[in-house]
Amino acid sequence: MIRLIATLAATAAALPVLAQDDWTAFHGDLAARKYAPADQITPENVGRLQRAWEYHTGDLSDGSGDLPPTVWSATPVYANDTLYFGTPFYRIIALDPATGSEKWSYDSQTRLEALTQPALKNRGVAYWEDEGAEGACARMVYLGTMTATLHAVDADTGEPCAGFADNGILDVNRWNTTNDRWPLSLLQPPTVVEDTLVIGWAGKDWAMSEAPPGTVFGVDARTGERKWTVEFIPDEIRPRTGTANVWTAMSADPELGLVYIPVSSPSPNFWGGNRTEDIPLATSVTAVDVETGEIAWSRQLVHHDIWDYDTNAAPTLVDLDRDGETVHALVQTTKQGLLYVLDRETGEPIFDWEDREVPASDAEGEQAAPTQPFPTAPPPTNDPEAWPGVWWLADLVSFGSCSRRAEAMRYDGLYTPPSVEGTITYPATAGGMQWGGGSFDPETGLYYVNASRVVQEYRLIPREEYEDITGDSGAEQGYSEMEGAPYGFYLMNFNNWAGMPCWKPPFGTMTAYDLAAAEKVWEKPFGQIQRYGFYMPKSWGTPTIGGPVTTGGGVIFIGASIDARVRALDAGTGEELWWDNVMAPSVSNPAVFVHEGEQYVVFVAGGNSILKPEVGDQIVAYKLPPE
Template sequence: MVAPALSWQHWGGDAGGTRFSPLEQITPANVDNLVRAWTYHTGDIESRPPAAFARTKFEATPLLVDDSLVFCTPFNEVVALDPGTGVQKWRFDPKVDTGRRPANRYACRGVAYWVDERAALDAACRSRLFMGTVDARLIALDARTGRRCPEFGTDGEVRIEVAKALLWPGEFQITSAPVVGRDVVVVGSSIGDNARVDAPEGVVRGFDARTGQPRWSFDPLIHDGITAGHANVWAPMSVDEDRGLVFLPTSSPSPDFFGGARPGDNRHSDSVVALRIETGALAWSFQTTHHDVWDYDLPAQPTLARLETGQGARDVVMQPTKQGFVFVLDRNTGAPIWPVEERAVPQGAVEGEQLLPTQPFPTHVPPLLPQHFASEDIFHAVPRVVDSSCDDQLGALRNDGLYTPPTTRGTLLYPMTGGGVNWGGAAFDPVRQILYANVSRAVHIVRLIPRDEADRMTPPRGVDFGLQRGAPFAVTRVVAMSRLGLLCNRPPWGEMVAVDLKAGKILWRATVGTTEDRAPLGLAFKWGTPLVNGVVVTGGLVFTGAMDAYLRALDAGTGEELWQGRLPAPGVANPMTYEWKGEQYLVIAAGGHSEAGTSLGDSVVAFRLARAGEAPSWWSRTIDRPGGRLSGGALVVTLVLAALAFSGWQWRVRGRRV
C-alpha cells in the first residue's frame, strides 16, 4: 500500500506517483480566492549563455522536505527555498557543461529524498537528496544544507560509465529523478533518438544509498540475435517499499522507426518492468508495444494505487501510454486486471522490416483519445480555397489506422509520438477512485528515406531528421501543420480526461489551454495546447499547467474550469501542493519549453488562499470572460493574423524528447 502525499516528499507526490493530496483547504468553493504567494527566479536568464538557455525545459517538480522546498533547475542546480516566502535558503551548483548539446535539451525533472535511519539524528547527510545530471552523474547532497555527502562515491557523486563510445557528449544524459527504496537508489537515462542502430544500452542502475557502491544493473533489452540499444528508462519510476519492487517504464529499442536488425518482440522494451529493488532481479514484465517502430515507448511514471475493480480491491499498477491506452496490472504478478486482447494491426512494411502481426489492446478501459484519423478530422481554419495545405499533405500519406508502419511514401502517425499521455503521467484520486490525465492531440508525418538518398540530403529546416546509422533508412518526422502555421488536426489539441476505471468509462473531457499567448491582441481561442505535463488532485480540484502561461483549476467532478492563475512563462511542469504553517500552497515551475517554442523563463511560482486584507488581482481570475468569441469575417481575419504568431510556435514535440 502506498500512502497519499501529505508533504510531497516524492516526485509524484508519493512513492507510487498518485499525485493526490488529501489536503482540503483549497476547494471549488474558494479557489477563486487564490493569490500569488511568492515568485522565485533562478537567475538562469541572466547567468547562462543565451545559446544554452535557449535549449532549456523547466520541468522540475519541487519536494517539501526538511522544512524546505527543494527543486532542480534545467542546469542541475539544486535550490532550497523557504516554503512560506520563497526566500532562498541554500543552492548547489554541480557546474554542468553548457556546451554539451544534450540530445534531450537541458532538463531536470526533479530530485529524490531519502533518510538514513541508521544514522544519528544530528548526523550530516542523514537525510539526502539524489539527482541525476545532464552530464551523467548521480549526486548526493545533505538535504538540510545542500553540501555534498563525501562518503557517497567520490566526494558525493558517482559518474555513470557508458560502455559504448558516444557520438557526441550529449548523446547520453539523465533527465528524470532517481528513486530510492530499501537503501538503494535507482537511476535511469535519456539517450538521443534515431542516431544509430548500435546505440548505447539502456541500462538501469542501482547504487547503495549510503556509499554509492554499485549494487546491480539491468538492461531491459534482451540482446540475443539482435543489434540495438536503448530500451532505457528516461521517464520517472515508482517504488513499492513494502514489496521491495521498483517499477520501470521502458522505452523503445534503437532506432525508433526501423527494426530490421532487431527481429522479434524486443522484450523487455516498451514494457512495465518490476525489479527487486535490492538485487535488480526481474520480478515480472508486461509489454505494451511489440517490436516498436512508432516510438510508442512508455513515457509516464507507473501509478501505484489500491483500486476497486468490481471484484474486490486490488493493489495495481496503472500505466498510461502515448497511444492513449491505460493498462491496469496486478502489482504482484503483472497480469492484466481486465482482459487485454492481441489484435491484428496493419502490415506491409518496407523491405527488411519484420513487423509482428498483433499488438495488445486493453478491453475494459477506453482509450483516452481517438486513435484513428480521417479526412473529416482535418482542421480547416479558413476555407480550402484559401489554404488546402493540410489536405494536400495528409491525403498523400499511408493511413491505415493505429500501428500503420513507417513507409518511404510517408505515414500518418496518430496519435503522434508525443501524443497521448507523456512524462507528466496520470493522477489517481483514491477516495473517488478516478484517474485524471492530460493528453495531447496532433499528427506526425513520418517518412523513411533510403540510405543513399539520406546520405546526400541536407536535413530540412524544422524537420526532425534521424540518420539511423546502420539501418537502410533514415527518417524524417514532422508535426502536420498548415501553411498558416496551425495544426492540421481539429482542436482540441490538449485535453484533461477523467476516467472511472472500475466502470471502464470516460467521465468527462476538458479542453486545456488557449491561444492567448500566441495570437494577436491576446485573443484566447480555446483550442487547447499540447499537454506533456501532469496534474495534481486536491480538495475536489485538479490543477494543471499548459503551454500558455496559466496554472488552471478544474472541478474534479465535472471538468469545469474554475480558475486561472497567471504565470511569468508557461508552466510545462507538474504542479505540487503542501501545507505550511496552516496554509495550503500550490507551486509550479514556470519556465516554458524550448522544444515547443514557448516563451522561456526561470520562475517558480506559489499560490495560496488570500489572507485578511488581500484580494486576487489581474493574474488570478475565475472563468467568466468571453475570450475568443468571434464570428464570421472577423474570425477569418483574426485566424490569418493568429497564424502569423502561431508560425513561430514550432510544435516540435519529438516523442521522448518532450
C-alpha cells in the same frame, strides 16, 4: 517526512492510504498518484488563490547565445521543511517554502552542453533521509547531470556528502561498458525506494542504431555503491541496437518490494530492420525487485516499436474495489492514448487485452509486428481507429494543401508503420498521454489525465536522399539521421504553411476515469491555443506536456498547456475554476503540500520547445490569502 495523519476510508480503495503533508518525491509519493490530501483549497475558495511568492533561478537560455536552450520540467520536492529543486544549469536550490527566500544553493559545475538532447534539461531532484539518524548527510538531496554524474549533498547545508561515491559525486557512466556513443544523461531524478536509489537515464535514441543498451541501476543511497543492474536489450543484438532505456519517473510498492519501470523503445526510434528479433522488455512496463534487481514480471505494450511509443510515465499504483475484492493494480498511460490496468503483483491485466492485427510495413527490410495488444477497457483518450480528419479552416487557409497532403500519405489506424510516402501517425510520439501521467484520488477512485491530440507526419527518407538534405539530427522534431539504418527520418506535426494544425480540434483534453468501472466520467477540451498573443476558443484545447495533481479539497491543479497558464479545475466536473499566467508553459506536475499549517501549490514555469519556443526560470507558489 511522511506522517500518518489518518486512515482514509476510500470508496474505491479498500486499503488504508497514507495521508501526507509533504511532497517528498517527484510525483508526491512512490505510488505516483500525484495526490495531496490537503483540503484547505476547495472549488468554493480556489478563486481567491494568490501568489505567495515567486523566484527566478537565472538559469535559462533561449539558445540564441553560446548556450543551448533550456527545458526545465522540474517538480519541486517539499521535505525537511524546505523546498528543493534542480535547474537546467544543474544546480540545486533550497528555498524557504513560506517566503521563497534562498536557504542555500549547490552548483554541480557540470559542462553546459546538450550532449544527448537538443536542450539542457532537468526534471528536479530526489530526497532521501536516514530514518532516526542525525548529523551531516543524514538527509541528502540528489541531482543528476547531462554528463552522467549524480551529485549528493547534505539537505541542511548543500555541502557535498563525502561518504557518497567520490566525495559526493557518482559517475554513472563508468557502468556503461558496451559502448560510449554518448553519456548516460541523468535528467530525471532517481526514484528513492527506502535506502535504494533507482536510476534510469536518457539518450538520443532517434540518432543512431547502435547505442548504449538500456539499463537501470539500483544504488545504495548512503554510499553510492551499485547494488544491481537491470538490462533491457539482449546481449546478442547489442552491436545492432540499443536504448530501451528509462528516461522518465518510476513508481514503487515498498510492501511488495517492487519498483515499476516504464521502459522506452529500442534504437533507432523509427526503423526496426536492424532489430527484427523479439526484444520483450522494450516498450514495456516491468516490475523489478528493489533489493535484487530481478525481474518479477514484464508486460510489453508495443511489439517491435517503430513509432517512438516509449512507455513514458511512471505507472500510478491504485487499489481498486472489484466485485467486493481489493485489487492491487497499476495504471500505465501511454503515448498511444491507451490505458493499461494491470495487477501490480502479477502483471496480469485487470481488464482483458486483445491482440489485434495491425498494418504491415511496406518499407524494404522492415518487419512490423503482425499484432499489437489493445486493452478492452478503460476507453482510450485518443481514437485508435481514426485520426481526427482534415480541419476545414486549416484546409481553407492552405488552399486545400492539408487535404492533398493527407490523401498522399498512408493511414490505416494506430500502428500504421512509417513509410517512404509518408504516414499519418495518430497519436504519435507527441502523444496521447505524456510523461506527466495521470493523478489518482483514492477517496473517490477517480483518475485524471491530460492527453494531446496531435497528428504527426512520419516519413522514411532513403539514405542517399537524406544525405542531400541538411537536417539537424539532434532535434526531437524534424530530421533524424538514424545512423546505421538504410533510411533517415522526417517527423513533423501535420501543420499547414501558417502553422495551423491540419487536423480537427480539440487538440488536447482532460479526462476523468472511474477506474473500477473502467469508464469515463467526464472529458473536456483543455487549455487554450495562443498565437501572437491572441487566445483561440476554449473548445479547441491545446496539446499538453506535464500533468495534473489532485487534492483532498476536490481541486485539480495543472499547468501543461501551450498558453503558459496554470489552472485549477473542479475535480467533479472538470470546470475551470481559476488560472494565472506564468512566464512559460509549466511542463511538469505541480507540487502541493502543507507548510506551517498553510496549503501551497507550486508550479515551475520552465517551458519546452516542443510546445512553443518560450523558456522560463520562474517558480511560483500560491496559497489562500488570510481570512
